[in-house]
Amino acid sequence: MASLKIKYRHSSIEGKAGTLFYQVIHKRIARQISSGYKIYPDEWDISNSQIIIPTGIEENRYRYLVSLEKYIKEDTLRLKDIMIKFDNFGYNYTADEVIEYYSTFPKNEYFICFSENLIGQLKQIGKIRTAETYTTTLNSFRRFMHSRKKGSDIPFDKIDSSLMMEYEQYLKFHDICPNSSSYYMRNLRAIYNRAVEKELVIQRYPFKYVYTGIDKTVKRAVSAKIIRQIRDLDLSHTPSLEYARDLFMFSFYTRGMSFVDMAYLKKSNLQNGFLSYCRKKTNQRLLIKWEKPMQEIIDKYDTSNTPYLLPIIKNILKDNTGQYKNAIRLMNTKLKTIGMLIGLPIPLTTYVARHAWASIARSKNVQISTISEAMGHDSESTTRIYLASLDTSIVDEANSLIIQTL
Incomplete structure (x- = not known):
């Protein structure tokens, strides 16, 4: 493997700053590349190849030297990466090729x-x-x-x-x-x-000091009383609001089904009194007992020209993803309007239905495992474990109980 050294070249003019350069040595052949960094002789430790920050220097010079330390470290890591990469590939490279690769950087x-x-x-x-x-x-x-x-x-x-x-x-x-x-x-x-x-970079764990966990979110649940208010609103004079309210209620009735899963529900998913579908997010198969309020919503809308159960994706000849995205944006806008109509202190969105279902279930003493603690677990993986182990009949009983609460 090639080796790397950091060298200091004194200025030919006395009292002027010299230049730092990198020396790549491979197979006894040394090649140099200028760093472009200039420092004075008393700012460089020749024996240890590192910057010295003299005491009592002005603040601007101090900041400059601290920055140079960082840049030199970055440059040397980059050069070492290239040499390691060449070695890993088994490439019979030269010192000149290391310098060329460093300069061009694909x-x-x-x-x-x-x-x-x-x-x-x-x-x-x-x-x-x-x-x-x-x-x-x-x-x-x-x-x-x-x-x-x-x-x-x-x-x-x-x-x-x-x-x-x-x-x-x-x-x-x-x-x-x-x-x-x-x-x-x-x-x-x-x-x-x-x-x-792909061996484009050496693993240096750049994310080790930033937050990559999942906090418990602020509760967005509403009470059964609020859900009843939303359900019983007379919105017949504004069809777009009524449509948004109906989809919100459908999500609630189906245990907080996500909007994307609702959008792609097909008529074939409903058989023998049960709605069966696979969650887009987790690829998990869920089975829901079909209830009367769900059917009442389905009966309100004409979907005869599509294979879908709900009128979200309306044109099968157009891009499905685009239709879904436009629909959820429009629905959340309309839901916020509905929320303001009833004086809701939090924004009403599609996700509130999911929170509300879990919250009301807990208030009815439904076991945590039954509702899978969907809004309380520290990780989604734990939630999925609970969901995967549930007896669907217990879940259906819980869902019936919640719907009857309204």
Whole structure:
């Protein structure tokens, strides 16, 4: 393997700052590349190849030298990465090729470029949801990079813990909640780890100092009284509000079914008095006893021209994903209007139905395992374990009990 040294070259003019350069030695051949950094002789420790920060220097000079320490570390790590990569590939390289590779730095080894290519590949193999998740995260990271005014992309060797901590502070400054910040960090980490797998970068764990957990969210549940108010509102004069209310109630009746799962429900999912579907998020198969209020909502809307149970995806010839996204945006807008009509202190959204179902179930002394503690577990994996082990008849009894409460 090649070796790397940091050298100091004195200025030919006495009293002037000298220049730092990197020396790559491989197979007894040494090549040099200038760092572009200039320091004075008393600021460099020749024996230990490191910067000395003299005591009593002015603040600007102090900051400059501290910055140089960071830049030198980044440069040397980048050069070492290249040499390790060449060694791992079994490539019979020269010192000149290390320098050339360092100078040109292939574009596909830049983070945002790599991420965009990865998103394209995910779309090609049908992993649309993952591609959308990464796209949302990448857009946030792009805005952060733009705010730094240091270029639109960044090489992988610059993705370090300091940058991620800076990004976390950026998110906090823009009032992004901890769970959303963690969501972005986990997605960026997943992209970064893919690059590690492809040996584009050495794993340095840049996310070790930022939050990647899941906080308990602020409760968005409402009482059975509020659910009854929503159900009994006379919205016949405003069909768009009535439609949003009906879909909200359908979600509640089906144990807080997510909007995306509702959108893709097909008539074939309803057989022999039971609604069977597979959750998009977890790929888990769920079975729900069909109740009268569910049928009343279905009967209100004409879906004869589509295979879908609900009128969310209305045109099978158009993009389904686009129709679903437009529908949920419109529905949440209408639900907020409904919430204001009844004086609700929290924004009414599709997710409130899920919270409300769990909260009301608990108030009726339904066992925690029966409702899977959907809104109280520290991790979704624990929730899924509970859901997977439930006797569906118990769940159906619980659902009937909750509907009868209204």
